[in-house]
Amino acid sequence: MSPQRELLQVEIEKVEISGLARMLTTFTTxxxxxxxxxxxxxxxxxxxxxxxxxxxxxxxxMNPDEAYAPRMAEILAELRHEIEADGWVETAxxxxxxxxxxxxxxxx
Numbered sequence: 001m002s003p004q005r006e007l008l009q010v011e012i013e014k015v016e017i018s019g020l021a022r023m024l025t026t027f028t029t030x031x032x033x034x035x036x037x038x039x040x041x042x043x044x045x046x047x048x049x050x051x052x053x054x055x056x057x058x059x060x061x062m063n064p065d066e067a068y069a070p071r072m073a074e075i076l077a078e079l080r081h082e083i084e085a086d087g088w089v090e091t092a093x094x095x096x097x098x099x100x101x102x103x104x105x106x107x108x
Contacts, residue, residue: 004105004106005103005104005105005106006042006103006104006105006106007042007091007101007102007103008040008041008042008047008048008083008088008101008102008103008104009040009041009042009099009100009101009102010038010039010040010041010076010079010083010098010099010100010101010102011038011039011040011041011099012036012037012038012039012064012098013036013037013038013039014034014035014036015035015036015037015052033054033055033056034054034055034056034064035052035053035054036052036053036054036055036064036069036072037049037050037051037052037053037075038050038075038076038079038098040079040083040102048079048082048083050075050076050078050079051075051078052075053069053070053071053072053075054069054071055068055069055072056068056069066097072098073097076097076098080100083102084102087104088102088103088104089102089103089104090102091103
């Protein structure tokens with residue numbers, strides 16, 4: 001019988017910021033920005049949360065890429081390092097570079 005494993009999925013979520021901050025960012029950059037972060041979830045439980053980063057991808061804001069979110073790769077690398085330091089091993093990657101799945105045996 002193989003040991004049971006738990007799975008952790010990296011997702012992306014929007015970070016709520018004040019209307020004034022959003023307006024100032026749009027005014028200074030000329031492009032509407034979204035503040036996003038990565039969440040590492042096991043089921044419905046958020047176990048890991050990255051720092052925030054901005055994305056100005058106007059057409060698909062919840063699917064950023066490095067061209068529209070310059071700090072995204074750095075923030076993802078930091079989160080990935082934290083997850084792997086806790087014994088998780090990457091088992092899959094989705095269509096987006098940030099859509100990662102990690103697994104590890106369930107400790108008893």
